[in-house]
Amino acid sequence: MINQKMYQLGASPSKIRDLFEYGNRRKAEIGADKVYDFSIGNPSVEPPVKVREVIEDLLANTNAVSLHGYTSAPGDPAVREAICNYVNRTHGTSLTKDNFYMTCGAAASLEISLRALCEEGDEFLTFAPFFPEYRVFAEAAGGSFDTVLCDPESFQPDIEDLRNKLSKNTKAIIVNSPNNPSGAVISEENVVKLCDVLREKSAEYGHPIILIADEPYRELVYDDVKVPFLMNYYNDTIVCYSYSKSLSLPGERIGYIAVSDKMTDSKDVFLAVCGAGRSLGYVCAPSLMQRVVAQCQGMTSDVSVYKENRDILANALREYGFTVVQPDGAFYLFVKAPEPDAEKFAEKAKEFELLLVPSDSFGVPGYVRISYCVSTEMIKNSLPAFEKLAESYGL
Amino acid sequence: MINQKMYQLGASPSKIRDLFEYGNRRKAEIGADKVYDFSIGNPSVEPPVKVREVIEDLLANTNAVSLHGYTSAPGDPAVREAICNYVNRTHGTSLTKDNFYMTCGAAASLEISLRALCEEGDEFLTFAPFFPEYRVFAEAAGGSFDTVLCDPESFQPDIEDLRNKLSKNTKAIIVNSPNNPSGAVISEENVVKLCDVLREKSAEYGHPIILIADEPYRELVYDDVKVPFLMNYYNDTIVCYSYSKSLSLPGERIGYIAVSDKMTDSKDVFLAVCGAGRSLGYVCAPSLMQRVVAQCQGMTSDVSVYKENRDILANALREYGFTVVQPDGAFYLFVKAPEPDAEKFAEKAKEFELLLVPSDSFGVPGYVRISYCVSTEMIKNSLPAFEKLAESYGL
Numbered sequence: 001m002i003n004q005k006m007y008q009l010g011a012s013p014s015k016i017r018d019l020f021e022y023g024n025r026r027k028a029e030i031g032a033d034k035v036y037d038f039s040i041g042n043p044s045v046e047p048p049v050k051v052r053e054v055i056e057d058l059l060a061n062t063n064a065v066s067l068h069g070y071t072s073a074p075g076d077p078a079v080r081e082a083i084c085n086y087v088n089r090t091h092g093t094s095l096t097k098d099n100f101y102m103t104c105g106a107a108a109s110l111e112i113s114l115r116a117l118c119e120e121g122d123e124f125l126t127f128a129p130f131f132p133e134y135r136v137f138a139e140a141a142g143g144s145f146d147t148v149l150c151d152p153e154s155f156q157p158d159i160e161d162l163r164n165k166l167s168k169n170t171k172a173i174i175v176n177s178p179n180n181p182s183g184a185v186i187s188e189e190n191v192v193k194l195c196d197v198l199r200e201k202s203a204e205y206g207h208p209i210i211l212i213a214d215e216p217y218r219e220l221v222y223d224d225v226k227v228p229f230l231m232n233y234y235n236d237t238i239v240c241y242s243y244s245k246s247l248s249l250p251g252e253r254i255g256y257i258a259v260s261d262k263m264t265d266s267k268d269v270f271l272a273v274c275g276a277g278r279s280l281g282y283v284c285a286p287s288l289m290q291r292v293v294a295q296c297q298g299m300t301s302d303v304s305v306y307k308e309n310r311d312i313l314a315n316a317l318r319e320y321g322f323t324v325v326q327p328d329g330a331f332y333l334f335v336k337a338p339e340p341d342a343e344k345f346a347e348k349a350k351e352f353e354l355l356l357v358p359s360d361s362f363g364v365p366g367y368v369r370i371s372y373c374v375s376t377e378m379i380k381n382s383l384p385a386f387e388k389l390a391e392s393y394g395l
Numbered sequence: 396m397i398n399q400k401m402y403q404l405g406a407s408p409s410k411i412r413d414l415f416e417y418g419n420r421r422k423a424e425i426g427a428d429k430v431y432d433f434s435i436g437n438p439s440v441e442p443p444v445k446v447r448e449v450i451e452d453l454l455a456n457t458n459a460v461s462l463h464g465y466t467s468a469p470g471d472p473a474v475r476e477a478i479c480n481y482v483n484r485t486h487g488t489s490l491t492k493d494n495f496y497m498t499c500g501a502a503a504s505l506e507i508s509l510r511a512l513c514e515e516g517d518e519f520l521t522f523a524p525f526f527p528e529y530r531v532f533a534e535a536a537g538g539s540f541d542t543v544l545c546d547p548e549s550f551q552p553d554i555e556d557l558r559n560k561l562s563k564n565t566k567a568i569i570v571n572s573p574n575n576p577s578g579a580v581i582s583e584e585n586v587v588k589l590c591d592v593l594r595e596k597s598a599e600y601g602h603p604i605i606l607i608a609d610e611p612y613r614e615l616v617y618d619d620v621k622v623p624f625l626m627n628y629y630n631d632t633i634v635c636y637s638y639s640k641s642l643s644l645p646g647e648r649i650g651y652i653a654v655s656d657k658m659t660d661s662k663d664v665f666l667a668v669c670g671a672g673r674s675l676g677y678v679c680a681p682s683l684m685q686r687v688v689a690q691c692q693g694m695t696s697d698v699s700v701y702k703e704n705r706d707i708l709a710n711a712l713r714e715y716g717f718t719v720v721q722p723d724g725a726f727y728l729f730v731k732a733p734e735p736d737a738e739k740f741a742e743k744a745k746e747f748e749l750l751l752v753p754s755d756s757f758g759v760p761g762y763v764r765i766s767y768c769v770s771t772e773m774i775k776n777s778l779p780a781f782e783k784l785a786e787s788y789g790l
Contacts, residue, residue: 001602001603001605002660003670006668010669010670010673013468042460042465047459059447064643065442068643069438069645069646070437073412104499105676115401249463251465251681252681253678253681268406272402272405275400275401275403279401279532279535280506280676281499281507286684288646288683
């Protein structure tokens with residue numbers, strides 16, 4: 001009576017969600033302060049004060065019918081203009097508002113882009129480790145899905161493996177930098193190599209291989225690390241953006257798709273994005289939040305809190321003997337499991353009330369992801385537990 | 396390089412959108428006050444004051460990280476509880492919060508429900524006239540789509556035609572009462588007959604035929620007309636609801652799906668809804684607006700304005716000689732074109748700066764839809780133009 005694929009997706013929530021729910025049960029049992037829940041990527045730092053100020057100002061000074069009314073399907077023109085101006089100013093692009101389509105957040109940005117592009121037999125690639133919903137989105141769009149290796153030390157893309165995995169069926173590669181779950185930022189040198197291979201293979205196969213830049217963590221970088229703006233390195237680029245992490249608004253579902261003006265058949269791609277949004281039931285992005293983000297361009301929540309968390313946790317874990325991938329961005333620490341089976345390691349960690357996500361569902365074995373978008377206090381309180389966990393492995 | 400179906404959907408916006416864009420161009424040419432734009436169903440009455448009060452209160456008194464944070468995928472439990480309690484109180488149902496899944500508005504509610512249900516070879520039915528996006532949504536979900544007749548005078552469902560159109564491939568019928576575009580409300584007598592036929596045919600085919608009640612206009616009814624709550628007449632019912640029209644929040648994209656607790660395999664259907672939402676990229680419904688609607692249960696914008704508009708317009712049009720379907724709800728007037736081709740009639744109306752949507756894309760020929768969710772002043776100002784239009788047809 002129902003679609004079995006949809007039932008399976010509903011009945012088997014992600015591993016991350018599973019652990020998060022376990023955490024809630026465990027907190028009820030032994031007290032919230034005794035469980036160190038590092039499972040979920042929910043920003044812990046408040047949105048900029050400006051967010052609230054803009055909402056209050058809009059409520060006071062805008063006609064309510066217009067403020068809460070339908071916008072055009074790609075978004076309010078003034079909003080798209082404001083975002084476009086900011087992107088052009090920041091990245092030196094020459095986009096117009098008609099390259100921008102406002103969305104209900106990153107997941108919507110991705111799924112709309114994949115459906116706009118996907119034809120019979122298409123394959124989508126991404127570098128592993130990757131956010132597990134990529135597979136769900138690619139398969140729901142009707143494509144197949146495969147992964148490309150990263151260097152196991154630096155988690156920079158393995159360009160040779162990319163060359164091997166690209167085929168005439170490759171429609172697009174999703175690039176997520178800063179990366180969830182590794183925190184790695186792809187260096188400019190590697191961006192150039194990656195784009196060179198895409199150009200080479202596009203020419204070989206006679207059709208463009210599209211680069212989908214999934215960038216919700218763009219602004220969450222530390223120590224002056226630079227995130228190359230991929231549109232400036234490769235013409236056939238679609239940027240999927242979300243304000244969930246940068247402005248700490250994940251529940252509000254607001255982001256955008258930017259289709260490069262230099263892309264092959266750029267206007268047709270944009271129309272296919274509009275069509276995909278329509279067919280998925282996205283009428284427009286939430287109207288109040290469209291206006292809010294337009295006025296908060298270039299702002300972020302206080303990133304210094306995440307940096308402090310990262311430094312405390314990464315330094316302590318290294319001191320206890322763990323191998324930690326250096327995270328330049330996002331708010332995740334990727335830590336090597338001291339036994340081959342990361343699931344077993346995560347189970348062991350639970351004995352110390354540490355909730356860590358095993359890396360298997362991210363497409364690589366042998367690691368755990370630690371979301372450090374939590375209170376600094378919790379991080380400090382959790383350190384003795386991490387120390388005992390290390391000791392239990394004789395580190 | 397792109398998906399051609401998506402491109403076509405993006406490149407061919409609906410007739411309604413087309414006319415709306417024409418209206419904007421025409422207003423720029425001759426002045427906004429000289430164009431009588433009845434094209435689009437955008438509520439013209441402000442949201443209840445309570446909407447603004449609740450937003451201000453939430454901003455002042457709720458932790459911002461939690462207010463704007465991810466909710467669980469089906470929605471915040473307290474929000475679902477509040478809505479569930481209101482529905483149970485109002486309609487005498489015994490639902491729990493776990494029958495409710497919060498969505499990004501009516502289009503999302505529908506598309507998620509159709510994808511949750513659709514299996515290979517399935518057909519979806521609706522009564523004509525119907526909201527044209529139904530076809531887009533049904534086909535995007537992978538189903539075929541067909542229509543059932545209504546009585547051409549009352550626009551009540553033709554139960555015999557329903558009996559003929561139902562087949563072993565029918566997965567569900569979408570019922571939209573109050574109806575866009577006719578304004579008709581299905582009488583209780585006809586609801587009973589309709590449900591009897593669905594039960595009879597479900598038994599004959601050995602699987603439930605599902606009733607999808609698309610109810611964004613539930614509260615917009617006039618003169619004490621009652622809208623039967625379909626779940627109380629038929630067990631295999633899914634309600635798709637949106638606050639767009641009742642609270643005048645169409646841009647905010649907030650609504651819900653309610654899966655009847657009495658439905659066959661109710662819990663599995665609910666999980667399939669969760670899975671479909673996930674696969675379409677809906678992570679959760681906008682979090683601030685979830686909390687807003689939870690506190691505005693049972694409220695509506697000032698419906699008396701729409702009633703006044705309806706009465707002025709329907710009475711005048713009848714006086715001028717037009718045949719008008721009596722609208723008991725929603726904010727649309729369905730008017731018989733005085734020539735067989737409604738598109739030609741709509742073109743003629745443009746000469747008098749009247750923007751009316753021909754009925755062909757609603758699945759019936761020979762009518763125009765007039766959206767009277769506009770200012771009462773505009774309606775009064777438009778009457779001489781309607782009178783001249785009537786005269787041009789010798790009415």
